[in-house]
Amino acid sequence: MTSATLASRERPPDDLELAQTISWNSRQTQHTSAKLASYLQAVDRADAYDTFIKHGVTDLWFPFPKQTLRQLLKDPHAEKKFADMQEGNYDSLDAREMNPLVEPYHLVFEDGEEVVRSDRILGEGGHGIVEQVTLPTRPQPLVCVRKRIGRPKQMNAQRKLFEAFSREINVMRQVHHRHCVQFTGSYSDYDSVAILSSPVADMDLATFLDLPDLSPAQSDTLHRGLGCLCSALNYLHEKKIRHEDLKPQNILIHGDNILLTDFGFSLDFSDECISTTTGRPSAWTARYAAPEILNFEPRNRATDIYALGCIIVEILSALHEVRLSDLKTYWATTGNGHRSFTRNVEATSAWHFHLSSQCDWKHKTLLAFTRIMLDPNRAIRPSAQQIVDKLTDLDLLLPSFPKIGRCCRSEMPSGGAMRYGQYSIPWKRLTGFFLPAFSDKHTFILVDLDLKVIASKSNGAIYDGPASELGYYFVSLDKVEDACRRLRTTAPSVEATQEFWHAHRGHNIRAYTCGVLHAMASAQVTPLKYTLLRQFFDHVTLHHMPPENTTISAWRVVQISLVPICFPKLESYGSFFFIISCRLDEDDPYMLRSAQYNEQQSEVLPSAN
Numbered sequence: 001m002t003s004a005t006l007a008s009r010e011r012p013p014d015d016l017e018l019a020q021t022i023s024w025n026s027r028q029t030q031h032t033s034a035k036l037a038s039y040l041q042a043v044d045r046a047d048a049y050d051t052f053i054k055h056g057v058t059d060l061w062f063p064f065p066k067q068t069l070r071q072l073l074k075d076p077h078a079e080k081k082f083a084d085m086q087e088g089n090y091d092s093l094d095a096r097e098m099n100p101l102v103e104p105y106h107l108v109f110e111d112g113e114e115v116v117r118s119d120r121i122l123g124e125g126g127h128g129i130v131e132q133v134t135l136p137t138r139p140q141p142l143v144c145v146r147k148r149i150g151r152p153k154q155m156n157a158q159r160k161l162f163e164a165f166s167r168e169i170n171v172m173r174q175v176h177h178r179h180c181v182q183f184t185g186s187y188s189d190y191d192s193v194a195i196l197s198s199p200v201a202d203m204d205l206a207t208f209l210d211l212p213d214l215s216p217a218q219s220d221t222l223h224r225g226l227g228c229l230c231s232a233l234n235y236l237h238e239k240k241i242r243h244e245d246l247k248p249q250n251i252l253i254h255g256d257n258i259l260l261t262d263f264g265f266s267l268d269f270s271d272e273c274i275s276t277t278t279g280r281p282s283a284w285t286a287r288y289a290a291p292e293i294l295n296f297e298p299r300n301r302a303t304d305i306y307a308l309g310c311i312i313v314e315i316l317s318a319l320h321e322v323r324l325s326d327l328k329t330y331w332a333t334t335g336n337g338h339r340s341f342t343r344n345v346e347a348t349s350a351w352h353f354h355l356s357s358q359c360d361w362k363h364k365t366l367l368a369f370t371r372i373m374l375d376p377n378r379a380i381r382p383s384a385q386q387i388v389d390k391l392t393d394l395d396l397l398l399p400s401f402p403k404i405g406r407c408c409r410s411e412m413p414s415g416g417a418m419r420y421g422q423y424s425i426p427w428k429r430l431t432g433f434f435l436p437a438f439s440d441k442h443t444f445i446l447v448d449l450d451l452k453v454i455a456s457k458s459n460g461a462i463y464d465g466p467a468s469e470l471g472y473y474f475v476s477l478d479k480v481e482d483a484c485r486r487l488r489t490t491a492p493s494v495e496a497t498q499e500f501w502h503a504h505r506g507h508n509i510r511a512y513t514c515g516v517l518h519a520m521a522s523a524q525v526t527p528l529k530y531t532l533l534r535q536f537f538d539h540v541t542l543h544h545m546p547p548e549n550t551t552i553s554a555w556r557v558v559q560i561s562l563v564p565i566c567f568p569k570l571e572s573y574g575s576f577f578f579i580i581s582c583r584l585d586e587d588d589p590y591m592l593r594s595a596q597y598n599e600q601q602s603e604v605l606p607s608a609n
Contacts, residue, residue, distance in 0.1 A: 039085060042085060043081040055155060055159060062188065063110065063188070063189065089108075093136050104185045107185065108188060110190065111189050112148075117135075118132075118146075119132040123204075128147050132144075135196070145197050146196055148192050169195065172195070175235075175236070175241070175263070177235045178257070179235075180236075181199070184197050197261070203252075205311075206247075219319060220402070223319070224256075224404065225258035225315070227391045290342065290378065305378075306378070308384075309370040309374045310374070316367055319363070322355075361398055361439075362398045380570065390527065393528050397434055433582075436581040442582065444457050444580060445473060445579075447577060451578075453470055464520065472541070480538070480560070491532060496531075499574075500565075500574045512572040523579055526566045538556065539554070560580050
């Protein structure tokens with residue numbers, strides 16, 4: 001709307017028309033300027049509309065302090081008339097107002113402190129005060145959380161404040177998830193702006209992680225919370241929202257529930273063709289900041305993944321009786337003393353190694369997964385969906401360990417078992433074949449599509465080096481070659497792998513500069529649902545590196561899995577490789593029977609239905 005359009009109206013709106021416009025806009029279109037246009041028309045200053053818009057002013061700025069009107073109108077008569085109109089049109093919370101929980105809205109008060117009662121301060125920071133407040137709503141008062149930010153006097157500072165305020169409201173209106181705080185409403189007055197949300201939490205995750213002794217119930221909250229937290233972030237990313245300031249202080253504990261909060265610096269990129277942004281970030285916390293933030297480089301959803309990886313390390317540490325304050329002290333006394341995961345690589349690596357030695361199988365696997373989440377190259381970090389899938393896989397493969405995020409994931413495929421023809425094998429019997437890197441009883445090799453070995457496990461360590469021949473590990477290659485051929489033939493027609501196969505350029509992994517590293521990362525990240533496999537019985541030669549230098553030749557159940565490179569930003573995306581795994585000791589008789597049966601079948605088995 002231009003000033004010419006406004007001036008073309010034959011008359012200013014009458015009292016009823018203006019009241020209806022103001023009332024309607026206060027609840028529905030706080031990001032537009034229709035209400036502002038009506039006011040300017042009423043004070044005979046439609047010509048000033050462009051000046052207001054040039055300064056980024058919207059209806060969200062109501063009520064306008066006199067100093068702001070003076071800077072924009074430069075007309076004492078119009079300023080007074082505008083101010084007088086405002087005074088007669090403040091909102092109130094009475095029986096005529098709808099319940100904010102049913103339909104969140106924005107209100108304009110003369111003084112919010114006279115309407116909203118502050119019960120207690122929950123936190124203070126550079127971006128405002130967070131309080132528990134009570135709203136005098138009907139039929140009963142509403143207790144919620146208020147984040148209140150002071151309104152600056154300088155025009156440029158006000159513009160930046162209202163841009164951030166508008167962005168946070170816009171993001172929170174879109175978020176409806178069991179593990180995200182719920183937007184209740186917002187208001188502005190002459191001195192401040194405020195966002196209202198619910199519920200009122202018991203504490204934030206930082207406080208929770210620093211409790212001296214976790215009870216079994218609290219430990220269970222953290223175990224489940226791992227999946228809940230990942231599910232919430234995945235929800236935001238699916239909604240094309242980046243959090244941008246993920247840290248324990250922005251994660252709340254409410255009873256046994258975990259909630260993401262503080263979307264003040266979140267970015268909605270739904271209208272953008274890509275999710276990457278550049279320039280100096282609005283806010284960050286050094287401890288959880290990814291390298292691209294500290295270096296002011298382009299950022300995207302992978303930046304959230306880095307922070308999530310840091311938080312998971314801290315949660316796993318708390319589950320092993322290491323308080324957050326002690327963990328920060330470790331960083332301060334190790335390496336260069338920096339408390340940042342990014343800046344103090346020595347402390348980060350050393351703590352991973354130490355904690356891994358204390359972890360059970362599930363936690364050790366998850367901890368190793370966080371190393372990929374913390375990779376300096378954001379293109380190789382897993383997506384939030386891949387993390388959720390990984391947690392689901394761990395619950396399938398390790399059912400005897402505490403469940404992770406069971407309130408957010410679907411039921412186990414096949415009732416907790418994989419079907420091999422007439423055999424239904426519990427997932428726990430397959431754990432070592434799918435997680436051989438973390439099993440003391442299993443070994444594996446990674447094999448390129450041309451059947452050249454590109455990496456192997458020996459004495460518990462993973463080695464990559466010049467490609468070697470597959471015959472080094474098998475007395476005869478007939479069964480191996482046949483299984484690999486069947487897997488390659490099936491991949492283009494199976495729904496689970498079609499997308500990857502279409503992206504596949506026909507190259508071996510070794511054709512890419514870092515292809516082997518991409519394969520080693522994908523071996524940990526690619527979910528079971530995108531893996532094809534065959535099992536058979538064969539004569540395997542097991543080699544041990546120094547100091548043992550031993551070789552064992554034995555009949556074993558062999559599993560060959562066809563796995564794709566699963567990182568879309570990498571040039572190797574969609575390329576396939578094989579993981580060949582087997583036990584080091586004697587096989588489970590049940591597995592032997594199923595492998596012998598499967599060997600007679602022509603079908604390729606998807607690892608998850």
